[in-house]
Amino acid sequence: MEETRLMLAGAALNQTPLDWENNLQNIKDAITEAISNNVDILVLPELCITGYGCEDLFLSTWLAEEAFLKLLEIKEWCENITVCVGIPLWLENNVYNTSCVIKSREIVGFTAKQFLANDGVHYEPRWFTPWPADVVQEFEMLGNIYSVGDIIYEEQGVKYAFEICEDAWRPNRPAERHVLKGVQLILNPSASHFALSKTDIRYRLVVDASKKYQCAYVYANLLGNEAGRMIYDGEVLIAQNGKLIRRNELLCYKNVDMECAEVCFSDNPTIEETIEYLPPIDENKEVFAALTLALFDYMRKTYSRGFVLSLSGGADSSLCAVAVAEMVRRGIESLGVSAFVAKAKMFSAAEMAEFEAMPEGQAVKELVSRLLTCAYQGTVNSSDDTFNSAKGLADSIGAAFYNWTIDEEVQSYTSKIESALHRPLTWEHDDITLQNIQARVRAPGIWMLTNIKNALLMATSNRSEGAVGYTTMDGDTAGGISPIAGIDKAFIRQLLLWAQQELSYEGLQYVNSLQPSAELRPSEEAQTDEKDLMPYEVLNQIERLAFYDRLAPDKVYQQLLDQGVASPETLKQWVKKFYTLWGRNQWKRERFAPSFHLDDYNLDPRSWLRFPILSGGFKDELGKLDNITR
Numbered sequence: 001m002e003e004t005r006l007m008l009a010g011a012a013l014n015q016t017p018l019d020w021e022n023n024l025q026n027i028k029d030a031i032t033e034a035i036s037n038n039v040d041i042l043v044l045p046e047l048c049i050t051g052y053g054c055e056d057l058f059l060s061t062w063l064a065e066e067a068f069l070k071l072l073e074i075k076e077w078c079e080n081i082t083v084c085v086g087i088p089l090w091l092e093n094n095v096y097n098t099s100c101v102i103k104s105r106e107i108v109g110f111t112a113k114q115f116l117a118n119d120g121v122h123y124e125p126r127w128f129t130p131w132p133a134d135v136v137q138e139f140e141m142l143g144n145i146y147s148v149g150d151i152i153y154e155e156q157g158v159k160y161a162f163e164i165c166e167d168a169w170r171p172n173r174p175a176e177r178h179v180l181k182g183v184q185l186i187l188n189p190s191a192s193h194f195a196l197s198k199t200d201i202r203y204r205l206v207v208d209a210s211k212k213y214q215c216a217y218v219y220a221n222l223l224g225n226e227a228g229r230m231i232y233d234g235e236v237l238i239a240q241n242g243k244l245i246r247r248n249e250l251l252c253y254k255n256v257d258m259e260c261a262e263v264c265f266s267d268n269p270t271i272e273e274t275i276e277y278l279p280p281i282d283e284n285k286e287v288f289a290a291l292t293l294a295l296f297d298y299m300r301k302t303y304s305r306g307f308v309l310s311l312s313g314g315a316d317s318s319l320c321a322v323a324v325a326e327m328v329r330r331g332i333e334s335l336g337v338s339a340f341v342a343k344a345k346m347f348s349a350a351e352m353a354e355f356e357a358m359p360e361g362q363a364v365k366e367l368v369s370r371l372l373t374c375a376y377q378g379t380v381n382s383s384d385d386t387f388n389s390a391k392g393l394a395d396s397i398g399a400a401f402y403n404w405t406i407d408e409e410v411q412s413y414t415s416k417i418e419s420a421l422h423r424p425l426t427w428e429h430d431d432i433t434l435q436n437i438q439a440r441v442r443a444p445g446i447w448m449l450t451n452i453k454n455a456l457l458m459a460t461s462n463r464s465e466g467a468v469g470y471t472t473m474d475g476d477t478a479g480g481i482s483p484i485a486g487i488d489k490a491f492i493r494q495l496l497l498w499a500q501q502e503l504s505y506e507g508l509q510y511v512n513s514l515q516p517s518a519e520l521r522p523s524e525e526a527q528t529d530e531k532d533l534m535p536y537e538v539l540n541q542i543e544r545l546a547f548y549d550r551l552a553p554d555k556v557y558q559q560l561l562d563q564g565v566a567s568p569e570t571l572k573q574w575v576k577k578f579y580t581l582w583g584r585n586q587w588k589r590e591r592f593a594p595s596f597h598l599d600d601y602n603l604d605p606r607s608w609l610r611f612p613i614l615s616g617g618f619k620d621e622l623g624k625l626d627n628i629t630r
Ligand SMILES: Nc1ncnc2c1ncn2[C@@H]1O[C@H](COP(=O)(O)OP(=O)(O)OC[C@H]2O[C@@H]([n+]3cccc(C(=O)O)c3)[C@H](O)[C@@H]2O)[C@@H](O)[C@H]1O
Pocket: 432, 435, 436, 439, 469, 470, 471, 472, 473, 475, 476, 517, 518, 519, 520, 529, 532, 584, 587, 613
């Protein structure tokens, strides 16, 4: 075969469902950048016209009709370039998830996804119909006839075809067949949610496939917090014959992040400039990168003016505080001060000029003071340690910090109820009630600050607390966003140590020396979370075995016993406590503020784990544990 050289590009886009203006602007910017780089073929992410996360709106025909009109606009921007753009397509009562190929202002065809994502966070078969392999048909739209299906396209003699995201994750992926028909280039528009270490799997799907099928491969993912919960890392990969040619920085703050490379097609192509080595995955780094970008997008897409936080100085609220500070630092590192403040869409021209005039370090601190407001709300049960931790951290990152006590409000409610019931409330008889009223009276004041600031209230619940409902509903669950509800407590504690050491958040030194405590009981009782519950490591292990590995309670017990986690009696108590609290507290998980999906699975009923609100609570299954003799 004669040698052909094609300039190939993939662009990650930060899209938002139904935000036509934003989505089209990003697409236009990507096309303009590609044209200026003499790109022959540009791949844009899955469903990027409408946004991937439109959910049940995909079932409304008007959405696809509107998207088609937008496609006709986009087509006019494609002068002397081939652009692949994701769009839902309604045909005879079915909706298909497609990528449309536009070449020099003409629509060449639509490739429809063949394997729909239906695991974990994905529910695609609810909306889309899978397309059968090897089938191509014609359809009429607005007076024109188009081709749709499993099309093989050609660019300057090079045959190419598609795998749309999930298509590449299946053993009988389309590339298997396409390469037998002479295809030398596979394009993959994706909406592949972020999860820890997942980039490694994608690398293999792309680079190993390019080796196995002896082809070139271009992969382009969505970028940012698109629709609230899922985060996309914006990965762009260009590979050929098992060699990685381009890969971008993941989780950046740009709207458009493009990579391009000239790729040679011949019987024995020369592959210049390959990337031999990718840095090893560091999950702490990944969590911070994903969490902070997710916060920034959530803030600007809700037009909020920063965050408000009830800062106890404990691990969970400290992580939320550091996440906002790191959001500002990373955002400025990625975009520069001017673009960051412009993108935040909340500052006047005069304020923006003020920030721009500051040295970068000062701008970061000044912005943190505007974007993060914290309050310590102590009671007689609070310790100096937690106050010092909260104040020390807030001061060190430059956050606005208030301090007040809530004893008066607690006392006011307690005496009201005591006089209504004609009896005193005591720790002996009313333990949980007296704990919960403290957590609850922290909510109105912090909500007031939130309203005044037009900000978002951060709820600090973590994943381990979520599993067992160790949190007061409408108390410390109050908030508009639960940024760390996907992260377990053991991970949080080591993450904070890492952030102190590696990211130099010195203000974390206080929390890193504290034992987690709710500080809701009188201090002489020395309440700790782990005394109330069980060691967090064990709680997290039970949760994973129960809901990721999907084992029955007795098998969970047996496995942990075999690992020597605790004595049989203690372990039985912990397993029983876990399942009983898990079953009783589904309603709480249903009511948490929206949280981010960070791990390969999580407990969020809206995105991963369905469980009944009313259930038998594993009574019989836990009863079986008593019959196990060892
Ligand atoms: N299925 C269901 N659907 C709807 N509502 C249901 C329900 N089951 C119970 N309920 C309701 O739930 C109420 C109990 O829930 P709730 O009032 O939240 O209280 P509850 O879950 O009983 O207790 C809260 C727990 O969280 C711990 N906590 C609280 C605050 C902070 C921290 C910390 O770590 O800092 C820890 C505290 O030590 C205690 O163990 C019941 O009175 C009942 O009304």
